[in-house]
Amino acid sequence: MIAADRVVSTTCPYCGVGCNLELHIKDDYIYKVTSPFDGVVNHGNLCVKGRFGYDFIYNKDRVTTPLIRKEAQAPGTRSQAFDHDQWREVSWDEALDYTASRLVEIYQRDGADAMAVYCCAKATNEDNYLLQKLFRALFRTNNIDHCTRLCHAGSVVALQMALGTSAMSNTAAEVIHSDVFLVTGSNTAETHPIIALQMKAAVEKHGAKLIVVDPRRVEMVNWAALWLPEKPGTDVPLFSAMAHVIVKERLYNRDFIDRRTEGFDDFCKSIEPFTPEYAEAISGVERNLIVQAARMYATAKNAAIYWALGIPEHSHGTDNAMSLIHLALLTGHIGRQGTGLNPLRGQNNVQGASDSGAMPWHYPGYQRVDDEASGRKFEQAWNIEPGGLNRRLGLTTTEIMSAIAPGGVRALHIMGENPMMSEPNLNHTRHMMEQLEFLSVQDLFINETGAYADVFLPVASWAEKEGTFTNTDRRVQRVRKALEPRGQARADWQIICDLAERIEKKLGRSRSAFWAYQSPDEVLEEMGRIVPEYAGVKYRRIEKQGIQTPVWDDNHPGTPFLFPETFPRGRGKFYDLEYIPSVEMPDEEYPFILTTGRLLEHWHGGTLTRHSKLDDLYPQARIEINPADGARLKIEDGQTVRVSSRRGTVVLRAWLTQRTTVGVVFIPMHFAEAAANLLTIDALDPLAKIPEYKACAVSVVSAGKEELPPSITRGRY
Amino acid sequence: MADITLNIDGVAVIVPAGTTILKAAEKLGRTVPTICYHDHCTANGLCRICVVEVEGVKPLLPACLSRVSEGMKVSTAGTRVERSRRTILEMLVSAVDLSEAPEIQNFLNQYHADRMRFPDADRRDAQVLDDNPMYIRDYAKCILCWRCVQVCADDAQFTYAINFKGRGFDTGIGTFFDKPMPETTCVFCGQCVGVCPTGALKPKREALLEQGISLEGILQATMGGKKRRRNTP
Numbered sequence: 001m002i003a004a005d006r007v008v009s010t011t012c013p014y015c016g017v018g019c020n021l022e023l024h025i026k027d028d029y030i031y032k033v034t035s036p037f038d039g040v041v042n043h044g045n046l047c048v049k050g051r052f053g054y055d056f057i058y059n060k061d062r063v064t065t066p067l068i069r070k071e072a073q074a075p076g077t078r079s080q081a082f083d084h085d086q087w088r089e090v091s092w093d094e095a096l097d098y099t100a101s102r103l104v105e106i107y108q109r110d111g112a113d114a115m116a117v118y119c120c121a122k123a124t125n126e127d128n129y130l131l132q133k134l135f136r137a138l139f140r141t142n143n144i145d146h147c148t149r150l151c152h153a154g155s156v157v158a159l160q161m162a163l164g165t166s167a168m169s170n171t172a173a174e175v176i177h178s179d180v181f182l183v184t185g186s187n188t189a190e191t192h193p194i195i196a197l198q199m200k201a202a203v204e205k206h207g208a209k210l211i212v213v214d215p216r217r218v219e220m221v222n223w224a225a226l227w228l229p230e231k232p233g234t235d236v237p238l239f240s241a242m243a244h245v246i247v248k249e250r251l252y253n254r255d256f257i258d259r260r261t262e263g264f265d266d267f268c269k270s271i272e273p274f275t276p277e278y279a280e281a282i283s284g285v286e287r288n289l290i291v292q293a294a295r296m297y298a299t300a301k302n303a304a305i306y307w308a309l310g311i312p313e314h315s316h317g318t319d320n321a322m323s324l325i326h327l328a329l330l331t332g333h334i335g336r337q338g339t340g341l342n343p344l345r346g347q348n349n350v351q352g353a354s355d356s357g358a359m360p361w362h363y364p365g366y367q368r369v370d371d372e373a374s375g376r377k378f379e380q381a382w383n384i385e386p387g388g389l390n391r392r393l394g395l396t397t398t399e400i401m402s403a404i405a406p407g408g409v410r411a412l413h414i415m416g417e418n419p420m421m422s423e424p425n426l427n428h429t430r431h432m433m434e435q436l437e438f439l440s441v442q443d444l445f446i447n448e449t450g451a452y453a454d455v456f457l458p459v460a461s462w463a464e465k466e467g468t469f470t471n472t473d474r475r476v477q478r479v480r481k482a483l484e485p486r487g488q489a490r491a492d493w494q495i496i497c498d499l500a501e502r503i504e505k506k507l508g509r510s511r512s513a514f515w516a517y518q519s520p521d522e523v524l525e526e527m528g529r530i531v532p533e534y535a536g537v538k539y540r541r542i543e544k545q546g547i548q549t550p551v552w553d554d555n556h557p558g559t560p561f562l563f564p565e566t567f568p569r570g571r572g573k574f575y576d577l578e579y580i581p582s583v584e585m586p587d588e589e590y591p592f593i594l595t596t597g598r599l600l601e602h603w604h605g606g607t608l609t610r611h612s613k614l615d616d617l618y619p620q621a622r623i624e625i626n627p628a629d630g631a632r633l634k635i636e637d638g639q640t641v642r643v644s645s646r647r648g649t650v651v652l653r654a655w656l657t658q659r660t661t662v663g664v665v666f667i668p669m670h671f672a673e674a675a676a677n678l679l680t681i682d683a684l685d686p687l688a689k690i691p692e693y694k695a696c697a698v699s700v701v702s703a704g705k706e707e708l709p710p711s712i713t714r715g716r717y
Numbered sequence: 718m719a720d721i722t723l724n725i726d727g728v729a730v731i732v733p734a735g736t737t738i739l740k741a742a743e744k745l746g747r748t749v750p751t752i753c754y755h756d757h758c759t760a761n762g763l764c765r766i767c768v769v770e771v772e773g774v775k776p777l778l779p780a781c782l783s784r785v786s787e788g789m790k791v792s793t794a795g796t797r798v799e800r801s802r803r804t805i806l807e808m809l810v811s812a813v814d815l816s817e818a819p820e821i822q823n824f825l826n827q828y829h830a831d832r833m834r835f836p837d838a839d840r841r842d843a844q845v846l847d848d849n850p851m852y853i854r855d856y857a858k859c860i861l862c863w864r865c866v867q868v869c870a871d872d873a874q875f876t877y878a879i880n881f882k883g884r885g886f887d888t889g890i891g892t893f894f895d896k897p898m899p900e901t902t903c904v905f906c907g908q909c910v911g912v913c914p915t916g917a918l919k920p921k922r923e924a925l926l927e928q929g930i931s932l933e934g935i936l937q938a939t940m941g942g943k944k945r946r947r948n949t950p
Contacts, residue, residue, distance in 0.1 A: 001817045001916060002927055024923075029932055031923045034911055037757045044757050045873050048905040052851045052920065058936055193906065200875045223875075600904060616850040617905060 002026050008482035009036075011469050011546075012050040013122060013462040014603055016345035017041060017172070017194045018471025018546070019050050023463060023482045030054055030463065030482065040173075040545055041475065047193035048601060049614065056611040057461040057486065062444050064487025066095035067456040075406075078434045080451035087456070092488065092498070099413075099455050100502035102438045106411040107139050107507075112390055116143035116400045116409045119358030120416030120492075121151075121347035124467025124479055126523040127492035128349075128356040129364060130515075131415055134500045136357075137382045137513040142369050142394025143409065146358045148350050149397040150422055151309055153688035154317025155343040156354070161318075162325045163341075164569025166366065167351060170304065170340035170561040171473045171548070176202045177338030180300035182211040182293070184235070184324070185310020185694075189219035190600035192308070192344050192472070196220065199306075209300075211293050213238065213285075214310060215595060215664050216624075226293050229661050232593050232695040233314055233582035234283035239323035240577055241279030242294035244271045246330050251298035256332030260572055267326070267574035274579075282579060298331045302338035309346065309597070313693040315683040316580045329572045335563040345472040346598075352470030355534070355549070356527065360394030365531030369393060381530045382513040396689040398423065398682065401432050410437040415492060416459070420448035421605030424691040425647045425682040426675055442492055447607045448672055458489045465491035467520045468542070470549065474559070476537050477546035493520055582695040583683035590645060590697035592629070592665045594679055597694075602670035610670065621671035622655040625700065629663070630656040635702050642703040643667070645696055648678030651707045654700075665700060669693075673709040723789040738769055738780040738791055747793050750802065750824050753862035754781040755912055758872045763863055766805050766824070769793050777801055799828060806830040811838035812886075814858045817916030821860075839886065848897035851905045853924045856889055858917035865890060865909035865918060878903040 004024040012019040020039035024032040033051050037044035056062070067087040073079070081087060090098075106114055117135045119128045132144045148156070156166040172195045175181055181202065189196040200223055202208040209225040212218065213235075221227045230238050246252050247268050257264045276287035297303050305328060311320045325341055333339040345351050357364030367374040375389050382389075395403055401423060403409045423429040433439070433452050441453040450456055464485040470476045485491070490498075497515040504512055517523050521539040528534045536551035536558075547558040586593055601618040602609040609615060623643055625635065635641060637656040642649060643665070652667070652674035660666050667676040681696040719734050725742050732741045737760070742749050753764040762779035769780045772790035777798060792798065806821070807830045815821050825832065843856040861881075869879050878901040882891040892901045910918045925935045 001819075002923060026926065027932075029922075029926065029935075031926045032920045044911060045868075045908055046906060046911070048851065048907065051907040051910070052905065055922070055936075058932065060936065193904075197873060197875070204871060204875065613850045617899070 002031060008480050009478070010463065010480045010482060011348070011477040012046070013348050014049040014053065015192055016347060016350060016472035017192050018348060018469060018475060018477055019046055019194055020477070021046070021050060025482060028483055029058075041471065042194045045194055045197055048617070049603065049609065053609060053612050053614045054463065055613055056444070056608045057463055057483075059445070059611040061611060062486060063446060063456060063458040064489050065089045066092055066458060066488065068095060068098060069454050073454055075435050075437050078436055078439075078452055080448070082446060082451050092490070095455055095457060096495075096499050096502055099440045099457070100499060100506055102454065103139070103411055103413070103440070104503055104506040106438060110410055112139055112141040113143070113408070114410040115139040115141045116395065116412050118397065118400070118412070118414045118417045118419065119144060119146040119353055121147050121350035121353045122416050122462075123353070123492050124349065124465070124520065125352040125356045125470060125476070125527070126467045126520040127415065127496065128353040128358045129523055129527050130493055130496040130500070132357045132364070133382065133513065134496055134503070135413075136363075136378070136389060137384060138500060138503050138507060138509070140388065140390045142360050142390050142392065143400055144358060144394055145360050145397040145400065146350075146353050147347065147397065147417055147422060148354050148359070149689060150313075150691060150693070151346050151350060152312050152343050153396075153690040154312030154314070154685050155307070155321040157688040158318045158321035158325055159341065159343070161575065162322060162329070162573050163563070163567040165562065165567070166354070167562070168340070168342045168345070168473050169334055169563060170337070170342055172342070173198055174338050174340075174561065175199050175208070175304060175306075176206045178202060178208050178300070178302050178304045179338075180209045180211065180296050180303040182213065182297055182303070182305045183220055184213035184305070184307045186214070186306060186308030186344055187216065187218040187220075187597060188306070188308070188344070191346070191598050193600065195306075195344065199223070209296060211296060213293070216660050216666060217658050226289060226296065228285045228289050228293060230283040230285050232595050232664060233316075235311060235314075235320040236316065236323045236577050237274055237279040237579045238283045238285060238290065239327060240271050240274035241276045241290050242297065243323070243326050243330055244274045245276060245291050245294035246298045246327070247271060249295070251295065252330045253332035257330065260332070260567070261329050261574065262571040263574035266576065270576040297327060297333070300333070302336060303331065303333040304338060304340050304342060305333075306342045306344055308344045310694055312343075312685075312688065312690055314695060315583050315685055315692040317685045317690045318687045319577050319580065322575050323577055325572075326574060329574060335561070335565070337561060340561060348471070349469040351472060351474060352468065352476070355470055355531065360396050364527055365533055377530065381526075383511045384513065385511070398684060398689060398691055401429055404432045404435045412436055412438070413440045414449060415442045418447045418449045418605035418607055420452070421669070421672060421675060421677065423682075424677055424680040424693060426677045427648050428682060442495060443607070445607050445611060447605060457495055458487065459495065460485035460489045460491040464489065465493070467493070468524060471546070474549045475546040476534075476542060476549060478539070478542055493517070493523060583692060584646070584681055584695070584697045586663065586697045590699045592698050592700055593663060594643070594645065594676075594696050594698040595664060595666050595694045596669050596676040596680060597666065599668045599670065602668065604669065606670040606672065621650075621652040621668065621674035623652055623700070624655050624657050624660045624666040626658065626660050626662045626664070627656045629665075630654065633700060633702070635700070640703045640705050640708050641700050642707065643679060643698050643700050645679040645681070645698045647681065650674040650676070650678055651703050651709060653708070665698065721785050721787050723785050723787070723791065725791045726793055732785055734785070736785050738778065738783050738785060739767060741785050742780060742791070742793055749780045749793050751781060752821060752824075752860065752914065753864065755864050757912065758864050758867045761863055763861065764805065766802055768798060768801050770795055770798050803828040803830050807832070807834040808838075809860055811835035812841050813860050813915070815915060817858060818860075818914055820914065843889070847921070849899050849903070849905065850921065852907060852910050852918055852920050855917050855919070858915045859890060860915055861888060861890070862914060864912040864914070868908040868912050873908045874904070874906055876902050876904055876906070879909065
């Protein structure tokens with residue numbers, strides 16, 4: 001029996017639930033993970049990733065020495081280097097000086113618009129705050145974004161337009177206080193497993209009724225009173241038809257509408273065409289189911305809506321989210337316990353990275369960069385001459401990638417993200433990456449993106465640094481250093497500050513924006529001085545238990561649910577919506593709709609989980625095909641198939657399963673050897689700029705076993 | 718809810734109706750030993766180590782399950798209670814490997830249990846089951862507290878991968894048809910590992926470290942073929 005040398009409390013690095021972890025350590029080895037049963041977020045429960053998925057930190061492929069490419073890379077011929085002998089091990093001084101001088105050279109030659117950075121929703125609030133500060137204060141650019149663009153951008157834009165906010169309105173654990181809750185575009189049991197447990201308990205033990213709206217027969221359907229199996233991309237007609245029923249049957253909350261909303265009368269007219277019959281014709285969901293769902297939601301005492309990326313990841317993702325917001329505004333199911341509009345955030349710190357200003361249009365705290373007063377405020381905070389900060393909106397993730405060209409973006413710095421797996425239409429992304437003049441990367445492993453870099457800066461993992469994550473229900477929680485960084489790896493915030501000082505010196509700036517932080521809590525204090533919602537978030541207040549933003553001052557207790565009295569924009573606003581089909585609809589050549597997503601055992605581009613024993617549980621990519629489609633195509637379970645779209649082809653094994661509906665196929669996004677995003681379309685939502693990951697047209701044909709790509713070991717360094 | 722006044726070990730205490738004797742005693746600062754009971758799980762009164770004597774009630778009552786009633790007089794100690802607890806511990810230690818159950822070891826000492834009282838007892842010995850990459854199952858250490866089954870079911874995960882099997886002394890915890898874990902509905906959340914009080918369920922990495930295998934060795938230890946994921950639903 002092992003006695004732990006120490007047990008360190010921290011926060012899980014995987015999903016947005018933000019489970020509390022206790023790392024049991026012996027001889028600097030984490031041999032066990034437990035969770036305190038009195039923890040407010042997860043009550044002692046964990047999923048396979050949280051309890052067993054941390055072993056990537058010990059993987060022998062992890063890079064622990066700064067690296068510079070041996071062969072100089074040039075735009076147009078930039079190549080990927082996975083192997084050790086393509087890199088030169090260097091000192092931190094050399095790596096950072098080299099990075100600083102290349103970045104400064106490009107900035108001084110081509111100006112602010114040539115610079116861009118991807119921040120990271122896996123990194124801490126402090127890391128993200130500092131990285132956006134570096135690019136804003138030193139390179140005067142707003143070309144700063146992170147994967148929220150690829151995730152909930154549509155939800156954020158819709159929530160901002162309708163309510164003036166962008167976070168989950170309630171706490172996930174409140175689901176047990178709902179009579180009815182609607183889950184859509186979320187495979188909650190696999191992607192937010194701990195919230196799913198609370199949902200299952202709400203149904204099994206608290207008598208709540210669950211409505212699932214999803215083209216896949218996700219596990220939560222087993223607990224549902226109603227399942228509406230819509231075709232991908234038909235959310236607007238479906239949810240507008242529910243609104244139609246609520247209006248026609250006068251199930252709305254007149255008092256709430258009068259007091260808290262605007263535009264109701266126009267809205268009633270605009271949803272006139274969205275009859276259940278019309279919605280049935282488009283979405284394939286039987287009209288009676290739509291009527292029943294509308295009645296169930298509207299007549300509940302407390303009803304909540306939870307959604308994930310099936311809603312925003314469309315070329316009309318903002319409209320999709322808006323159609324959900326309308327339901328809450330009609331019925332008044334918001335602003336109380338057990339109600340609300342709850343976009344389930346994917347990454348452990350996507351809420352925090354957004355709060356910290358890793359966004360092209362906003363400073364920290366969603367203060368707009370094109371607002372003169374905000375600009376002045378940040379110039380003062382960062383010791384910059386008046387008018388020094390860039391007032392123009394920056395480029396989003398996908399726009400940065402498309403802008404890589406002479407006269408456009410020349411230098412890119414990436415912290416922890418892997419666009420070579422996560423961008424849509426990867427063949428295009430590959431082409432754009434090759435055009436970069438300079439790429440520097442901070443990461444743990446050389447993944448598909450890091451392999452393109454000129455310089456690789458090895459970072460401390462989440463278990464090797466201090467900081468904070470903000471989870472999906474806005475709770476700021478501590479991340480603690482349990483181990484010394486492996487090898488020469490350094491914490492992201494230290495790398496950024498060191499790099500910033502070198503850049504500032506090379507630029508010859510007379511005034512320093514200040515980078516001499518002794519510890520991350522000083523960074524959070526600085527952020528709290530300029531972000532009102534974080535004013536009261538201090539390390540000393542969250543040592544035992546996290547606190548939910550907004551926290552307006554040192555005595556404010558935090559905010560479990562938002563908008564009891566009013567919305568940030570005043571009244572909630574209804575918008576006219578129309579049904580816009582997905583950009584690519586199935587046809588004879590490409591007869592299936594492909595939708596993409598996550599699995600329980602893996603995480604996103606796989607940089608972490610495919611370097612973990614988790615990979616043993618789900619080692620290879622499989623396309624989910626409905627057995628009826630399989631029979632029609634004469635494809636057997638486990639057979640090799642070739643899947644093609646207008647943009648690319650992958651070869652992988654078929655899994656005939658009822659998890660997906662007829663006409664719809666699903667490929668998880670985690671496997672580099674059969675990357676789903678080679679197939680996806682780079683059509684964007686016009687407002688949120690989020691790509692349409694959840695619907696594109698593909699063909700499926702059987703293929704020879706020999707065509708199957710070998711399971712590649714990633715980061716072959 | 719209405720309050721109830723009762724008397725525990727000669728001291729009056731007022732608690733809400735529906736409170737268990739265990740919780741009422743805790744309120745008074747009296748410690749009643751528990752083994753199968755866990756705050757996170759539904760109480761089942763399986764191990765009976767928490768038995769107490771209630772005046773006017775013939776059998777000893779499990780404190781974890783029994784609700785208080787008005788005027789109840791409870792003794793949490795005494796010859797009868799202690800003999801009962803001691804016998805339970807002596808039977809447990811005669812059959813089960815309790816080497817990694819420090820709490821039960823403490824009880825054995827506290828109640829002066831005779832570890833050799835049942836020298837002829839059959840021991841529960843089972844092969845260590847190492848059928849998945851995440852955790853091992855060593856049922857020689859299992860005391861059948863049922864916590865793992867409960868958290869796998871309605872107390873947490875709603876996955877129902879494991880349950881009781883067998884009868885009498887052969888009762889054990891297992892999967893349906895003794896299938897290896899990767900072929901069951903198991904999602905490897907490890908809630909079962911988190912509540913196991915005796916080390917019968919253990920992260921595989923911890924088990925390897927205990928065997929003195931180096932960090933490098935643990936990293937290299939593989940499962941011998943990658944397992945396929947369950948097909949659901």
